[in-house]
Amino acid sequence: MAAARAGGGAGPGPGPGAGQPGPAALYVHWPYCRKRCSYCNFNKYVVPAVDEAAVRACLVREAQTLLRLSRVRSITSVFFGGGTPSLASPGTIAAVLEAVAGAAHLPADAEVTLEANPSSASTPRLTGFRAAGVNRLSIGVQSLDDAELRLLGREHTAAEAREAVEAARRLFPGRTSIDLLFGLPGQSRSAWARGLEAALGLCDDHVSLYQLTLERGTVLAAQVQGGSLPTPAQDLLADMYHTARDTLVAAGFRHYEVSNFARKGALSTHNLSYWRAEQYIGVGPGAHGRFVPWGEGSCSREARVQTLEPDAWMREVQSRGHGTRRRVVLSPLEQLEEVLALGLRTDEGITQERWGRFSPQLSLEAVFGVPGEAQELQQQGWLVLDGSGLRCSREGLALLDLLLPALLCQLQRRWAPRRSAARDGDEAVGVISSGE
Known part of the structure; x- marks a missing residue:
């Protein structure tokens, strides 16, 4: 109900933006790739030809519409993801950034990241992206071993990856990130360690490491399930993660x-804006967002998902200004x-201040400082609760997926009595709210 979402009574409040629009990050999705990698189940499309002028016009229009609906005052960062956004022309990137700057304040030093594949990251192309306003690159290297790259179905070779990263570092010094995958079928711990050493000799100042997930419906998952490739052992995956760290x-x-x-x-x-639960607006096919649509008269934070399929998304943007398919x-x-x-997920964890913005009446100590799962995790050395906030220890961070369900259960148990009290209070004072 509307009253519950407004955080009346003793329950938690609606979080940042409850009194004003505030800032937001912006994510822009380019859905096209030249080929589908063997492990990928992202929202991406391989098509004979892309009508880039039409896609550009729709990205611009949707960005303008959603910024108007959110009434955000400032954009803290822009991230072009995909798909393979480095296949877009620098002109498309520039057009979107110009539209954003025309609809909200985009500081001159705001982080503007573009994901790039080595196969579409030549020096002239990267120079064009820099001129368009990009100031940070995230390069999908994935591996520096040609056999592993073939297994993953990547377009590029290890040599091409090195060339792309070196070109990017010349143009974006200190602001070039590389992605690496570990836990590939048949990959040994020693092979992973060698790959890490090679990456350290190449990388700039940011590295993202992802354990390969065998997603249902992908070629690689079918090969593992069919027995033609071995299933990575869990102990080995844990060793690889600790080795990398x-x-x-x-x-x-x-x-x-x-x-x-x-x-x-x-x-x-x-990415910190996601992990800190700040507002972000998703533009493009399948993009996700979390923001308050003040322009519609709402003061409630919504989860939004844009229409997945590009042609359907473009029709919706052309007809009504945006392609939001689902909003909750x-x-x-x-x-x-x-x-x-x-x-x-972060080493800083959840600060007292951030938790208080979302839950002014129910403190971190009231939820996790009482007997229960959280105290047991603290005693085991996996969780820390102190004056700074709540965070995982170094050991606990590696086990977060195992710890989180218990913590969510404790939150739900501690929140329920306060919510009941809030509802009783609403009824006592005759609060009227719209039905769902």
């Missing part, structure tokens, strides 16, 4: 998020669950 930390990287490492302060501003008002509890699940 120890290697990167020893090289001066801060392990600031479960999968992300940075040195010299090169943390991803955009997030209850106060759902918002707190996101704050918990996302915030614990």
Whole structure:
């Protein structure tokens, strides 16, 4: 109900933006690729030809529409993801950024990231992206071993990956990130360690490491399920993760998020906005967002998903200005669950101040400082609750997926009595709210 979402009574409040639009990050999805990798189930499309002028016009229009609906005052960062956004022309990137700057304040030093594949990251192309306004690159290297790249179905070779990263570092010094995958079928711990050493000799100041997930419906998953490729052992996956963390930390990287490492302060501003549960607006086919649509007279934070299929999305944008397919008002509890699940992914965890913005009446200590799962995790050395906030220890960060369900259960139990009290209070004073 509307009253519950507004956080009346003793329950948690609606989070940042409750009194004013505030800032937001912006994600822009380019859905096209030249080929589908063997492990990929992202929202991407391989088509004979792309009508880039039409896609550009729709990205511009949807960005303008959603910025108007959100009434955000400032854009903190822009991230072009995909798909393979480095297949878009620099002119498309520039047009979107111009539209954003025309609809909201886009600071001159705002982080603007573009995901790029080595096969579409030549020096002239990257120079064009820099001129368009991009100031940070995230390059999908995935591996520096040609056999592993073939297994993954990647377009590029290890030599091409090295050339792309070196070109990017010349143009975007200190602001070039590389992605690496581990846990490939048949990959050994020693092969992974060698790959890490090679990456350390190549990388800039940010590295993202992702354990390969065998997604249903992908070629690689079918090969593993069919027995033609071995299933990676869980103990081996854990060893690979710890090896990577120890290697990167020893090289001066801060392990600031479960999968992300940075040195010299090169943390991803955009991704931090997700993990800190700040507002973000998703533009493009299948993009996700979390923001308050003040322009529609609402003061409730919504989860939004844009239409997945590009042609259908473009028709919707052309007809009504945006392609939002699904929108759900997030209850106060759902918002707190996101704050918990996302915030614990970082080494800073959930600060007292951030939790208080979402839950002014129910403190971190009131939820997790009482007997229950959280106290047991603290006693085991996996969780820390102190004056700074709630966070995982170094050991706990690697086990977050195992710890989180218990913490969510404790949050739900502690929140329920306060919610009941709030409802009783609403009824006592005759609060009227719209039905769902």
